[in-house]
Amino acid sequence: MAWTFLTTRGLDGLAARWAPRLLAVSALLLVAGLYGGLVLAPTDEEQGEAYRIIYVHVPAAWLSLYGYVTMAGLGAVALIWRIRVAEVLMAAAAPVGAAFTALALATGSIWGKPMWGTWWVWDARLTSELILLFLYIGVMALRAAAEDPRAGARAAAILALAGVVNVPIVHFSVEWWNTLHQGPTVTRLAAPAIHPAMLVPLLLMAAAFMVYHAGAVLLRARCLLAREPAAVLAEEAA
Amino acid sequence: MSGGAAGAFAALVRRDLLLAWRRRGDRLVPLAFFVMVTALFPLGVSPERAVLATLAPGVVWVGAVLATLLGMDTLFRSDLEDGTLEQMLLSPLPAPVLVLAKVLAHWLVTGLPLVLAGPVLAGALHLPAPAQPVLVAGLLLGTPALSLVGAVGASLTVGLRRGGMLLPVLLLPLYVPVLTFGSGAVAAAAAGLPAAGHLYALGAILALAATLAPWAAAAGLRISVA
Numbered sequence: 001m002a003w004t005f006l007t008t009r010g011l012d013g014l015a016a017r018w019a020p021r022l023l024a025v026s027a028l029l030l031v032a033g034l035y036g037g038l039v040l041a042p043t044d045e046e047q048g049e050a051y052r053i054i055y056v057h058v059p060a061a062w063l064s065l066y067g068y069v070t071m072a073g074l075g076a077v078a079l080i081w082r083i084r085v086a087e088v089l090m091a092a093a094a095p096v097g098a099a100f101t102a103l104a105l106a107t108g109s110i111w112g113k114p115m116w117g118t119w120w121v122w123d124a125r126l127t128s129e130l131i132l133l134f135l136y137i138g139v140m141a142l143r144a145a146a147e148d149p150r151a152g153a154r155a156a157a158i159l160a161l162a163g164v165v166n167v168p169i170v171h172f173s174v175e176w177w178n179t180l181h182q183g184p185t186v187t188r189l190a191a192p193a194i195h196p197a198m199l200v201p202l203l204l205m206a207a208a209f210m211v212y213h214a215g216a217v218l219l220r221a222r223c224l225l226a227r228e229p230a231a232v233l234a235e236e237a238a
Numbered sequence: 239m240s241g242g243a244a245g246a247f248a249a250l251v252r253r254d255l256l257l258a259w260r261r262r263g264d265r266l267v268p269l270a271f272f273v274m275v276t277a278l279f280p281l282g283v284s285p286e287r288a289v290l291a292t293l294a295p296g297v298v299w300v301g302a303v304l305a306t307l308l309g310m311d312t313l314f315r316s317d318l319e320d321g322t323l324e325q326m327l328l329s330p331l332p333a334p335v336l337v338l339a340k341v342l343a344h345w346l347v348t349g350l351p352l353v354l355a356g357p358v359l360a361g362a363l364h365l366p367a368p369a370q371p372v373l374v375a376g377l378l379l380g381t382p383a384l385s386l387v388g389a390v391g392a393s394l395t396v397g398l399r400r401g402g403m404l405l406p407v408l409l410l411p412l413y414v415p416v417l418t419f420g421s422g423a424v425a426a427a428a429a430g431l432p433a434a435g436h437l438y439a440l441g442a443i444l445a446l447a448a449t450l451a452p453w454a455a456a457a458g459l460r461i462s463v464a
Contacts, residue, residue, distance in 0.1 A: 079457065134411040141407050145398050154461045155394045158454055159408060162390050165415075165446070 011085045012225050015218035022215030029208035036201030044198075050114045057107035059206040060100050063213055064132055067097025070213075071139070072164045075157030087153035090160070091143055092220035096213055098136035105129055135163040149228065246331045247339045254343030257316075264312070269351040272305035276359045287364045294363035295424035298373065299380075301359070302352050302420075303413050306381060307406055309348040310388035313340060314396040314459065323396075324463050333456035341382075341389045341452070349381040365428060372427035372437070379440040380420040386444075386451035387412050393458030416443055 004010035037055035044051040071093040078086035108126065109119045120126065139156045146152025194202070258265045279297045280290060317323040317340075326336050356377045357370045365373065391409040395401030423436030 131411045131414050134407075138408040138411060141404055142394060145395075145400060145404055151397075151461050151464065155458060158390070158458050158461070159394060162387070162412060162454055165412075 006083060006085050008084060008088065008225055008228075011088065012222055015222040019215050019218040019222065022211050022218065026208050026212035026215055029204055029211060033201050033204030033208050036204060037198075041198045041201055042195070047115060050111065053107055053111045055201055055205045057104060057111055058202060059209045060104040060107060061129065062206055063209045064097060064101035064104050064129065066210065067093060067100055067213060068132060068135070068160075069164070071097055072157075072160040075160040078157050079154060079161075084150075087150060087157070088221050088224050089217060090157055091149075091153050092217045092224055093213075094136055094140045094143070094156070094160075096216045096220065098133060098140065100209070100213070101129060101133045101136060105133065135160075139163070243331055243335045246329075247335050250336055250339035251343045251346075254340060255346065258343070258347040265309075265347045266351070268305040268309040268348045269355060271308050272301045272352055272355055273359065275301045275304060276363070279363070291364040291366065291428070294360050294365035295369070295373070295421040295428060297363060298356055298360045298365075299376075299417055299421040299424070302356060302377060302381060303384060303410075303417050305352055306349065306384040306388060307409055307413070309344070310385075310392045310409065311395075311402045311405055313344050313389060313392040314462075315392075318396050318463065323459065327459060327463055333459065334452035337389060337393070337452040337455045337459070338448075341385050341455075344389075345382050345385040349385050352381055353377040360424075365424070368430075369424050369427035372433045373424045375437055376420045376423045376433075376440055379437060379444050380416045383416050383440070383444040383447045384413060386447040387416075389455040390451050390458060393455040393462060395462075396459070397462030416440065419443070 005014045033055060038052055041052070043049055071090055074086045074090035074093060077083055078090055105126075108129070112121070113119050139160050142159055143149075143152040143156040146155060276297055279293060283289060283293065314323060317326070327333055329336075353374065356373055360370065360373055388409055391405050391412070395404050395408065398404060419436045419439045423433040423440070426436060427433040
């Protein structure tokens with residue numbers, strides 16, 4: 001019983017039950033995080049009110065990496081154990097992660113205009129995030145180009161794993177090249193260089209985005225399963 | 239068995255080189271492309287010596303990356319069309335070894351000419367002479383890595399009808415580290431700074447690609463052929 005979610009039918013049932021719940025929890029966290037971030041959190045001494053975009057920008061940037069690693073992990077599961085459900089979930093995770101990447105780039109650009117005086121700089125961190133978006137696009141394009149959805153998903157999984165090499169480069173680029181982008185303020189081993197009144201809403205937003213990611217991936221997986229030819233599902237059931 | 243794999247490796251390299259020699263016109267297209275793309279920059283940007291010298295590291299490396307990309311689609315295509323690829327995968331020989339042989343032959347035919355043409359084109363763009371050895375060293379380390387990573391992309395798209403169109407979208411993001419370290423090495427050398435760090439990074443990328451890419455490409459071929 002516990003392992004029924006590994007069949008497509010089981011996944012469909014699981015997603016039907018959990019996607020709405022996860023999205024509802026995400027909405028609650030989002031309201032709490034936005035209230036804390038936009039109303040309760042104090043104004044920044046240097047950046048004024050404009051800093052408040054971090055409550056969208058930073059969690060989106062985290063989720064862009066989290067989404068890629070999750071997608072590649074699902075791809076590895078799909079390739080190694082040949083689990084059909086992992087293929088569907090990987091295919092569903094690609095557009096969600098790509099959306100977070102696009103959101104991180106867009107909000108970063110909006111934040112960059114008042115802070116750095118420009119919409120875009122060819123800074124290592126920004127460029128790496130852009131390349132992450134290209135990687136997502138490649139994975140989605142390869143999957144879409146294949147005539148057989150299963151072969152497409154498996155090919156996309158290999159590409160996603162190849163792209164994982166890029167993800168550490170994105171993460172460590174701040175340390176590798178000295179850049180305009182500010183260094184990490186939350187994930188330092190010592191005490192974070194951010195006040196708890198600002199940190200708590202940020203973590204609430206990150207939790208909201210993460211739960212949304214899970215809910216959106218399950219919902220998209222249901223859509224992908226519904227689009228499958230009936231013959232494939234019948235073959236699975238037999 | 240290992241003797242069999244080594245024999246097959248040598249035989250496959252010889253076969254691919256012979257095939258390339260019989261159709262040598264085709265295989266020179268990436269080189270011609272490399273030369274022409276580079277020639278567009280003085281025409282499109284400026285013939286000024288100072289401007290070209292600053293652009294030279296990036297232009298030569300971008301040209302080499304695009305020329306490699308152009309040649310990648312041919313790596314497995316003809317073998318897939320005439321059924322050779324299927325026979326290779328059905329044979330008891332380890333598929334990653336066969337992939338490595340094909341990539342080596344392909345690099346000797348398309349990559350090595352780029353390495354040789356690189357300093358000539360960089361000279362035409364007035365790259366300072368002390369930076370030339372660094373450019374050659376970087377291309378020698380970088381272009382095999384580009385071919386190896388390209389083999390993964392080629393293996394995934396060879397079965398698709400519009401695979402050639404898709405290949406740049408898949409590969410260019412993966413080529414970025416090689417491009418940045420390669421042109422970074424030349425730019426550092428041109429500015430009189432040590433370039434060894436960049437070259438070590440390129441060497442590390444080549445070692446990583448040589449270790450992992452043949453397996454990934456073999457897995458990709460199994461998906462494309464099935």
